[in-house]
């Protein structure tokens with residue numbers, strides 16, 4: 001079968017109006033794997049969570065750059081959302097459902113839970129003052145070559 | 151009026167299937183200026199020409215990176231398409247309508263002419279062995295703030 | 301993001317169209333809170349059938365309005381949930397606090413105790 | 416990119432759907448050349464009404480097929496041009512060598528000398 005490996009990197013200003021652009025761009029790139037509508041919706045939602053977090057928690061201002069690296073493989077897409085912002089002190093706490101450090105913004109504290117549920121795996125690399133990198137993987141069961149899969 | 155200045159940078163592998171992704175991503179980003187359908191089609195076409203040239207003339211292989219920088223201002227979008235490929239010897243010749251160095255691929259030699267016609271201005275920075283940067287500007291006559299315009 | 305509103309006695313019916321993310325959450329919150337200043341409103345029906353995307357920012361908006369209505373001993377319902385929305389509403393436990401109906405008519409009937 | 420073909424005696428009618436860029440140009444060229452091996456084809460009608468995007472790679476494809484047909488003393492026509500396409504066909508001078516019709520029916524009538 002055709003080798004589908006492909007990669008794109010995207011950087012954009014940490015303005016909230018770029019949230020919709022970011023998820024649309026990743027979805028357009030992932031489209032080459034022929035994902036289902038549900039898979040595309042899952043990816044868009046997870047990207048939206050990670051990008052929103054970079055903008056409101058990581059940077060708190062609109063003139064920094066958020067980076068997204070998207071790699072597609074034959075049966076999966078791997079997405080990294082990276083900010084150079086303030087980082088997370090206690091990752092375990094941050095990942096708890098309903099925990100938010102910004103209740104005054106009516107954040108629900110469900111962002112990490114959504115990313116974990118909508119993607120197959122998620123890794124968080126962060127530290128105080130060191131920015132945050134969220135790496136998420138989703139398997140895509142495309143039609144071509146289905147026989148080779150379990 | 152709201153300050154619309156915004157910027158994104160995109161890098162992707164020099165594979166031909168990324169041509170459609172590249173023009174879709176730039177169009178999605180330019181959408182924040184509320185361009186007309188014709189303006190969006192013009193931008194997509196010009197981006198497609200520049201990206202295709204980077205892939206087939208600049209690199210001639212699929213494992214290098216093409217970069218696109220898109221900046222939007224209140225009334226315009228500025229797009230740079232950059233490759234680190236072999237560059238252009240004679241820019242004046244290259245920009246002639248119908249000139250192509252790859253007639254065997256049935257290239258029409260109309261890429262530069264299309265970019266010039268569909269965008270308001272285009273600058274080419276290149277040199278043998280130095281890669282190529284195409285910088286294109288298009289004015290967008292959006293509704294908001296129309297009174298301030300001539 | 302577009303917001304439409306309708307009144308049926310003490311029920312406020314809100315239709316949300318577009319993509320409800322962090323960028324649009326603030327505007328939706330403010331618009332709803334302005335309407336909810338009218339304390340004769342006891343029931344809030346959120347018609348989500350025109351919402352083509354929502355992330356957890358929307359969850360925050362819904363919980364916030366739920367709390368306002370709850371203080372009035374009222375009730376908040378959602379109607380017209382599609383499958384992307386269903387997944388995020390499920391994960392975030394929103395079905396535990398918001399009653400879901402297929403459409404606005406059924407929500408109104410549910411509130412009025414008809415059928 | 417999808418390609419559909421129909422025959423009407425010595426006329427080959429090709430319908431192109433999707434986006435005709437460099438990535439898809441090679442496939443379209445090969446498909447057309449395979450069909451044009453049948454030398455009883457003298458006229459080529461390209462129905463572009465389903466083409467939602469085309470850049471100068473498409474111009475190259477059209478000129479190439481025009482040359483093949485011209486060697487047979489035939490004629491190449493295009494039908495169903497939308498406004499994005501119109502602009503690029505105009506700029507590239509393609510209207511000087513390809514006759515354009517509103518739709519396939521008019522193209523066939525034009526070739527047959529009807530009306």
Ligand SMILES: Nc1ncnc2c1ncn2[C@@H]1O[C@H](COP(=O)(O)OP(=O)(O)O)[C@@H](O)[C@H]1O
Nearest residue numbers: 053054057058094100101107108109111112132
């Ligand atoms: N990119 C980031 N930079 C800094 N802190 C973050 C980042 N992402 C998440 N956090 C922290 O983790 C918490 C939980 O995140 P999340 O589950 O997405 O909920 P919410 O965004 O609703 O607060 C945030 O409130 C914040 O304190």
Ligand SMILES: Nc1ncnc2c1ncn2[C@@H]1O[C@H](COP(=O)(O)OP(=O)(O)O)[C@@H](O)[C@H]1O
Nearest residue numbers: 203204207208244250251257258259261262282
């Ligand atoms: N990015 C590039 N790198 C190297 N050469 C280029 C690049 N872009 C254009 N050229 C040269 O300029 C010529 C004309 O380009 P263009 O007008 O787009 O026509 P075409 O792509 O059909 O050949 C090309 O044939 C090529 O020789």
